[in-house]
Amino acid sequence: MSDVAVPPVVIEAQGLNLTFTTNDGPVHALKDINLSIHKGEFVSFIGPSGCGKTTFLRTIADLEQPTGGTLSVNGMSASEARKARAYGYVFQAAGLYPWRTIEGNVRLPLEIMGFSKADQAERAKRVLELVELSGFEKKFPWQLSGGMQQRASIARALAFDADILLMDEPFGALDEIVRDRLNEELLKLWARTQKTIGFVTHSIPEAVYLSTKIVVMSPRPGRITDIIDSPLPKERPLEIRDSPEFIAIAHRVREGLRAGYEEAGE
């Protein structure tokens, strides 16, 4: 009998620290972060404002430099991984260029990376299908709803086929019904593409619904207070949110958040 193979580690932080130097003194944005993310996992980072969620994602993306510890992304340094285009990044605001069509926005990183015109067109078509925006290629961003714009920005991040997708509160500005739908769609997209996803959120239900692993963080200094491996099945209808298993995980996340607040003296 052979054990089920554990997928390889794609992101590994060991004793990671990041202290910003500011006029008001040092800000310990990340303190002693130890975390392994395996290929194909969906990992959410949840915690109150200022606990370092965005900083951690930006550090993985080589947009911030750690002041201590080690970080590897796909077995490389963060800087090498950025050069190897190991990840796509989705920001909180869709950030689409208003003067470009949806297809033009999706093709932009491909143009910059020097993909051929034919390859750009084929990739844009495929990723827009993936996020269910076929038929909207020639529209401009302002002609689409907020949810559709965010789907277009996900398509843009998927266009160059990185194995890792980093998403910083992509649905934070959307109303709850739209957010529910996009959560469902994101899970399907994740199942179809088998990407490794790092996802920042403030929402407990969103974190529990989406993730295979939930990383609970707390501020001052920004640190991990709990890591929860979700026992929920991969197939998740929205109704799963009423199940006892779901409610139990949500409860554990809430407790972790509360403990972090109390320790920070809030």
Ligand SMILES: Nc1ncnc2c1ncn2[C@@H]1O[C@H](COP(=O)(O)OP(=O)(O)OP(=O)(O)O)[C@@H](O)[C@H]1O
């Ligand atoms: N460039 C910077 N210079 C100085 N301090 C910074 C910088 N970027 C972030 N910080 C500080 O680092 C801490 C962590 O910030 P970060 O944005 O990562 O938190 P967050 O958990 O993502 O918060 P939010 O949920 O509000 O986005 C905060 O105290 C923030 O003010």
